[in-house]
Amino acid sequence: MRYLFVYIALVTCSISFAQDFRFSQFDLNPIYMNPAYSGSQKDLRIGLNYRNQWFNVPGKSLPGPLSSYNLVLDKRFGNVLVGGLSANIFQSFKGEGQYKHTHAGFNYSWHLPTGNDDFNMYFGMGFSYNNLGVDFSRLVFTDQIDAQGGYLNTPSAFIPSVEGTRNYFDLSSGTVLKANMGRVVSGDFSFSVNHLTSPNVSLNSLEERLARKYTSFSSLSFRFNNSGVYLNPKLMIEFQAPFSTYTLGSNVYITKRHVYGNRQDFSKPLYFGVYFQASRFELLNTNGMILMVGHTGFFGSSNTRYQFGVSSDVNLGGLNMRSNITGEISMNIIFDTQMNMKKQRLRQVKCKEFQGNPLSPL
Numbered sequence: 001m002r003y004l005f006v007y008i009a010l011v012t013c014s015i016s017f018a019q020d021f022r023f024s025q026f027d028l029n030p031i032y033m034n035p036a037y038s039g040s041q042k043d044l045r046i047g048l049n050y051r052n053q054w055f056n057v058p059g060k061s062l063p064g065p066l067s068s069y070n071l072v073l074d075k076r077f078g079n080v081l082v083g084g085l086s087a088n089i090f091q092s093f094k095g096e097g098q099y100k101h102t103h104a105g106f107n108y109s110w111h112l113p114t115g116n117d118d119f120n121m122y123f124g125m126g127f128s129y130n131n132l133g134v135d136f137s138r139l140v141f142t143d144q145i146d147a148q149g150g151y152l153n154t155p156s157a158f159i160p161s162v163e164g165t166r167n168y169f170d171l172s173s174g175t176v177l178k179a180n181m182g183r184v185v186s187g188d189f190s191f192s193v194n195h196l197t198s199p200n201v202s203l204n205s206l207e208e209r210l211a212r213k214y215t216s217f218s219s220l221s222f223r224f225n226n227s228g229v230y231l232n233p234k235l236m237i238e239f240q241a242p243f244s245t246y247t248l249g250s251n252v253y254i255t256k257r258h259v260y261g262n263r264q265d266f267s268k269p270l271y272f273g274v275y276f277q278a279s280r281f282e283l284l285n286t287n288g289m290i291l292m293v294g295h296t297g298f299f300g301s302s303n304t305r306y307q308f309g310v311s312s313d314v315n316l317g318g319l320n321m322r323s324n325i326t327g328e329i330s331m332n333i334i335f336d337t338q339m340n341m342k343k344q345r346l347r348q349v350k351c352k353e354f355q356g357n358p359l360s361p362l
Helices: 001-018 335-358
Strands: 045-052 066-077 083-094 098-110 119-134 166-179 186-195 214-225 229-240 243-260 263-278 286-298 306-313 326-334
Touching: 229 263, 243 286
Parallel strands: none
Antiparallel strands: 045 066, 045 326, 066 083, 083 098, 098 119, 119 166, 166 186, 186 214, 214 229, 229 243, 243 263, 263 286, 286 306, 306 326
């Protein structure tokens, strides 16, 4: 029965695989959503995202029966390219690993020179190479199942007419608008279109075009009641025919005060988030809830910082609770390359001063 369930799940995924995989922690994985976010951080960023969909579904133990991970490198090159570059590798698995999708992408974002740090606008384009594949030798067919004995563990007479693989190129584009409205209020809006080429993703001789995906994302951050708490409500709308998803919720950030001499600064090391998802923009039609918690900190006394987040998707309707929850883990490391360059230039200046003055003390 277990193998039959895996087979049914795989067939279901194969029929509906023309829909994109979705990550819940879009704050810690923005480039997967929109290539225009490339270079949104000034320094080099390395990010890793892992998601395991429905832990109770039988299948591959590692990385998981319905799992995906995404690795990204991201850097701004303001003086050279007036923008940012990023590269990412994404891979997803279904069942016992019979179905696998591998994506390798390269993205560029042009940052509009505005001359105003309170207003930024980015335009991005992404190019990717994709591979889809099914391992027919690991599938279970009807002639391998007996009504009395169950799974027979015998070879199937099925002979695939195709290799079960598909390679294709794809394009995506997007734009991002960021604005600071006062000292404690900021926001951003983005819009992206994925699968501009509508590639053929069929694993046989038929033609099955991947529908374009349209994503609109809005975010606002402001201080709550003059306290050390910031609210960060977000709204994301995704449409990929014939499906649509609405995600609405908010993060709550707890600020921490830092004092450097006569200057003070504030950071947001800890946050909590609650979001609701629905296929229609109706509160009563909610079919999922996302709970998340995260922390931002520094490595020792350096200015290199990390961002760590954990989230869980809980089904509120539609799916049987035996499918269990969905878990996601995200980790970003942001290297303070600008500060390191300043320190290096300062050391070079001091070295030159010492070389030019032989009476300088050691």
